[in-house]
Amino acid sequence: MSIACVSDLRPRAKRRLPKFVFDYLDGGAGSETGVRRNERAFDELMLKPRALVNIESRDLSTSLFGRRWAAPFGIAPIGLGNLIWPRAEEAIARAAAAADIPYTLSTAANTRLERIAEIAPGHAWFQLYVSKRDEDVADIVERVERAGYDVLLLTVDVPLAARRLRDIRNNFIVPFKITPRVALELLTHPRWSIETVSAGVPRFVNVEQYAPMVNRQSIAAYLTSEIRGRFDWEDLKKLRARWRRRLVVKGVMTAEDSVRVRDLGCDGIVVSNHGGRQLDSAPATIDVLPEIRAAVGRDFPLIIDSGVRSGEHIVKALAAGADFVLVGRAMMYAVAAHGPAAAQELIELLIDEASRCLGQTGYCDVASLKSAAPVMRRP
Ligand SMILES: Cc1cc2nc3c(=O)[nH]c(=O)nc-3n(C[C@H](O)[C@H](O)[C@H](O)COP(=O)(O)O)c2cc1C
Structure with a gap:
């Protein structure tokens, strides 16, 4: 396996996955304009190269949350990660830890949070969806703390379940019901089917104890029943009081909200529109980043995701004001296309692309790139 670029992975992932699984991964809300807008905005942003700089020795390492990471990006939380490929979550967590970058485990993941903390000590972050019952939130937050996580990402851009048309048309349900259409998909994707059956059909292992019926419902029904649409600033204040380690709010898109969070x-924000999976009409994250940076000041940690498909995109995000980047679908396309071993290769590819882009732009490290901010938009 040798991955040339992320765009080569998507068609291969599409061939290897049953349609309802690929659509769950690839799809977005509504007309999916938001998904395309995210990627296009990254593509359209330009970098102004400096010439005649000695760039032979380059360093991508970056400080965030009191420590140094080998590269300025980590892995975004993906619910149902083991549905994309069996045992994907463990493999990605292991690859991230080996590369010295963070891996974020989703509340809706299929691997126990305690297990991921063991596999990736010091490199695992936990993403929290708050449920309706306070005692359940308190319990999961306590487990996350006991397991040794230092960083909690609270996702706030899912106040309700979005209408993802592909999932609706596919009648996407977990565990899937064997309808004739699903049976045909399973038969025509034997590798995925056999491996999934032998690994055990993915379950919501971190939350099913709070809602025992959860694994019999569709993801949409689960989200609708569990998500607390009325979670507000007062609740965030309470969570801040309960969790004393790093608390990052994921899914903030405006300057006003960012200042309030700060x-x-x-301790930080993930500027994110959930990869275009929630509000189809949300602006591209890279387009709102400059006003958010201007509002929160130079030193407040800003992470960005949504639409990142290359190391070059990572460099653009840093040059446009981000401190760190999260990679969502790109990692899952790699694992779907080539199996869990591709996690390491994808990380190496992004590092190689980012390092070359940094050098080609005329910079040797992240700090000097960020202070020069050599980005430009077409006039
Ligand atoms: C299949 C899938 C599942 C996701 N599940 C979660 C989740 O459980 N929690 C969360 O905060 N974000 C979730 N996200 C959003 C990602 O964390 C991230 O914000 C998004 O993927 C970034 O966009 P990108 O895929 O274009 O890189 C999910 C995204 C995808 C594609």
Whole structure:
């Protein structure tokens, strides 16, 4: 296996996955304009290269949350990660830890949070969806703390379940019902089917204890029943008081909200529109990043995701004001296309692309790139 670029992975992932699984991974909300807008905005942003700089020795390492990471990106939380490929979550967590970058485990993941903390000590972050019952939230937060996680990402851009048309048309349900259409998909994708059956059909292992019926419902029904649409600033204040380690709010898209999150004592923001999976009409994240940076000041940690498909995109995000980047679908396309071993290769590819792009732009490290901010948009 040798991955040339992320765009080569998507068609191969599409061939290897049953349609309802690929659509769950690839799809977005509504007309999916938001998904395309994210990627296009990254493509359209330009970098102004400096010439005649000695760039032979380059360093991508970056400081965030009191420590240094080998590269300025980590892995975004993906619910149902083991549905994309059996045992994907463990493999990605292991590859991230080996590369010295963070891996974020989703509340809706299929691997126990305690297990991921063992596999990737010091490199595992936990993403929290708050449920309706306070005692369940308190319990999961306590487990996350006991397992040794230092960083909690609270996702706030899912106040309700989005209408993802591909999932609706596929009648996407987990565990899937064997309808004739699903049976045909399973038979025509034997590798995925055999490996999935032998690994055990993915379950919501971190939350099913709070809602025992959860694994019999569709993901949409699960989200609708569990998500607390009325979670507000007061609740965030309470969470801040309960969790004393790093608290990052994921899914913030405006300058006003960002300042409020900062002033509430949170430790950072992920500027994210959930990869276009929630509000189809949300702006591209890279387009709102500059105003958010201007509002929160130079030193407040800003992470960005949504639409990142290359190391070059990572460099553009940093040059446009981000401190760190999360990679969502790109990692899952790699694992779907080539199996869990591709996690390491994808990380190496992104590092190689980012390092070459940094050098080609005329910079040797992240700090000097960020202070020069050599980005430009077409006039
Ligand atoms: C299949 C899939 C599942 C996701 N599940 C979660 C989740 O459980 N929690 C969460 O905060 N974000 C989730 N996200 C959003 C990602 O964390 C991230 O914000 C998004 O993928 C970034 O966009 P990109 O895929 O274009 O890189 C999911 C995204 C995808 C594609």
